[in-house]
Amino acid sequence: MRRVYEGRWVVSRAWIVAYTGAAVSTVLRWYTERSRRPEHLRHPEAVCTVGRTLYFDQQAVESFWAAWQQDVGPASPGTGRRPGDGQGTRGGGPGREQRERAVAVALEALRTAGGPRRGLAAALAREHGGVVRSWQRAVNEAQVRFEQESGAASS
Structure with a gap:
């Protein structure tokens, strides 16, 4: 972390992370983007x-x-991104519209198939593009809505 080199103290990235409170990725970005x-x-x-x-x-x-700290501010060692709430796009915002479209597509696929089926997220990713994990989230959300619809229809 810290050592003497040619009569002066030198420090590693781990020391910089501890000193600044910045994430490892931020410290690496500072170095790689220094130019x-x-x-x-x-x-x-x-x-x-x-x-x-x-x-x-x-x-x-x-x-x-x-x-x-003087230029950017002491509370933001990173790139200045606003901290998230950890809730993804649940609170709205630009990503929520895209998620709603994906959920609508998944919900229509569930209705057509008559319910959940194995590999639906992968099939949707191949057909519409995107990452399987994102489609899996959309399918999970659509499945909740599908079950609510099915429960309301049978009542």
């Missing part, structure tokens, strides 16, 4: 490598972090 940033917000270059671990000058990292 796109203004010079005062540029992550420092690696000073040395031990094994496969890159080490950076500690003073340069601390200066970078101070400038980042």
Whole structure:
């Protein structure tokens, strides 16, 4: 995490993560995208490598972090994305419209088939494009609606 190299303290990415509170992916992005940033917000270059671990000058990292906090803000070590609520698109927003269309397609497929069938999400992904896991979520949501419809029809 931290060591002396040529008379100065150098630190690893793990140390930077602990120091800044940023995610590992954010620290890696700071480093890989440093050429796109203004010079005062540029992550420092690696000073040395031990094994496969890159080490950076500690003073340069601390200066970078101070400038980042001053420019971007202390509460957002990442890219400035707003934190989510962890609920995906349940709360609405631009992704919800797309999910509703997928659920409608899945619901129609359930009605046509007369109920759930194995491999429906994969078939929908092949037919309409997209990722099977996303279609599985849409099928699960459509299945709840289908069961509610079936329950209401039999009452």
